[in-house]
Amino acid sequence: xxxxxxxxxxxxxxxxxxxxxxxxxxxxxxxxxxxxxxxxxxxxxxxxxxxxxxxxxxxxxxxxxxxxxxxxxxxxxxxxxxxxxxxxxxxxxxxxxxxxxxxxxxxxxxxxxxxxxxxxxxxxxxxxxxxxxxxxxxxxxxxxxxxxxxxxxxxxxxxxxxxxxxxxxxxxxxxxxxxxxxxxxxxxxxxxxxxxxxxxxxxxxxxxxxxxxxxxxxxxxxxxxxxxxxxxxxxxxxxxxxxxxxxxxxxxxxxxxxxxxxxxxxxxxxxxxxxxxxxxxxxxxxxxxx
Amino acid sequence: xxxxxxxxxxxxxxxxxxxxxxxxxxxxxxxxxxxxxxxxxxxxxxxxxxxxxxxxxxxxxxxxxxxxxxxxxxxxxxxxxxxxxxxxxxxxxxxxxxxxxxxxxxxxxxxxxxxxxxxxxxxxxxxxxxxxxxxxxxxxxxxxxxxxxxxxxxxxxxxxxxxxxxxxxxxxxxxxxxxxxxxxxxxxxxxxxxxxxxxxxxxxxxx
Numbered sequence: 436x437x438x439x440x441x442x443x444x445x446x447x448x449x450x451x452x453x454x455x456x457x458x459x460x461x462x463x464x465x466x467x468x469x470x471x472x473x474x475x476x477x478x479x480x481x482x483x484x485x486x487x488x489x490x491x492x493x494x495x496x497x498x499x500x501x502x503x504x505x506x507x508x509x510x511x512x513x514x515x516x517x518x519x520x521x522x523x524x525x526x527x528x529x530x531x532x533x534x535x536x537x538x539x540x541x542x543x544x545x546x547x548x549x550x551x552x553x554x555x556x557x558x559x560x561x562x563x564x565x566x567x568x569x570x571x572x573x574x575x576x577x578x579x580x581x582x583x584x585x586x587x588x589x590x591x592x593x594x595x596x597x598x599x600x601x602x603x604x605x606x607x608x609x610x611x612x613x614x615x616x617x618x619x620x621x622x623x624x625x626x627x628x629x630x631x632x633x634x635x636x637x638x639x640x641x642x643x644x645x646x647x648x649x650x651x652x653x654x655x656x657x658x659x660x661x662x663x664x665x666x667x668x669x670x671x672x673x674x675x676x677x678x679x680x681x682x683x684x685x686x687x688x689x690x691x692x693x694x695x696x697x698x699x700x701x702x703x704x705x706x707x708x709x710x711x712x713x714x715x716x717x718x719x720x721x722x723x724x725x
Numbered sequence: 726x727x728x729x730x731x732x733x734x735x736x737x738x739x740x741x742x743x744x745x746x747x748x749x750x751x752x753x754x755x756x757x758x759x760x761x762x763x764x765x766x767x768x769x770x771x772x773x774x775x776x777x778x779x780x781x782x783x784x785x786x787x788x789x790x791x792x793x794x795x796x797x798x799x800x801x802x803x804x805x806x807x808x809x810x811x812x813x814x815x816x817x818x819x820x821x822x823x824x825x826x827x828x829x830x831x832x833x834x835x836x837x838x839x840x841x842x843x844x845x846x847x848x849x850x851x852x853x854x855x856x857x858x859x860x861x862x863x864x865x866x867x868x869x870x871x872x873x874x875x876x877x878x879x880x881x882x883x884x885x886x887x888x889x890x891x892x893x894x895x896x897x898x899x900x901x902x903x904x905x906x907x908x909x910x911x912x913x914x915x916x917x918x919x920x921x922x923x924x925x926x927x928x929x930x931x932x
Binding site for chain 2: 665667
């Protein structure tokens, strides 16, 4: 009886230790999959760019072009009606997809240039200044329009996008390696736990504990961080980029909490199966299988 | 170390992206202070202050209006903001961070656009009196010189002025006026010496 008690206790301790490591590997797999499918993927990334992002980008373009125009002596009213939300949306999306796919993108600014040039020439004409070809005023207009288009191009490009793409590429390289390692470890741990117990329902119990632990860890911390809203104090600008970062972080926390629900379901299924198998084992072998 | 890094990246409150700049300037502050001084004088028979204590001066944050400059002779009336980036210059006159507040015995460098708040500087002349209102005192500066400098020369001059321990108000703007030449490389500079207003005691007096 003593010998059986010692073996039983040591088996339980080993199962618990394996179960703990299994919960860690399960948590890591969850985090990797959430990042890969929900954040780093093109769809996940671009879906965070919403209507507010476009509106803030347009506001930024209007502010920056106005600040640039003020010291030049050109009336800032020449910028009225030049930029539109629809065009900003098309160019922002095009730039983002171009950067993420590393295929490049050049916005079509012909219409913008035409509208702006007409406005400036109208202003010059009202002041009695000729913008005929070859005149100094024509050069000034052309230079000014080029500079405004440069500001526009910078504004529709997300700050730090090149670095984000670089980080994404690095992540993709290590994602497969990380996933394979974690899955392999998980399989080894599961097999070890199953092998440790003659009655399979006891092994399933420890597996259920592991998934429950992983569900708890992937819910509690994101939930606390999400509820605290501390990340909303992120010191980034301009506003459209701040909005993007905060939305992305919120999305990450929500996805982790959703993933914890999946792990919870797996845990419940394992508990259910374990209890049924226990019932069967008791009927077959009596109280020793409890 | 982790908490310090987080504190560096994440502030306590969400940032404000409001296009309106904040202000600590209260035009009534001086009137209220004068009335209080009169009341204190009546009650305790104390003399009027001759210096302003440094702790009574509220330092503005970047982008905050802390004063107003006016000159009736040339039609100048502009809010003064601490710092001088493009956004601030769209709303008023900006102060260079290498300079100091009025009353501190050091140079005060203000810049503005030549087609908005500083358009009137083209009419500035020696002898004009510029009033600089703050919450702690109203100062007067009398124009001593008006000159055009190249922007590189002006930069060197301003750095020299910062090193001099003398209070001088310097206003500058792009030159020439009315010309649309893209980027202008000359600056019209107005120099003015203080002729009224109290010193701010911000250093230990040397014996």
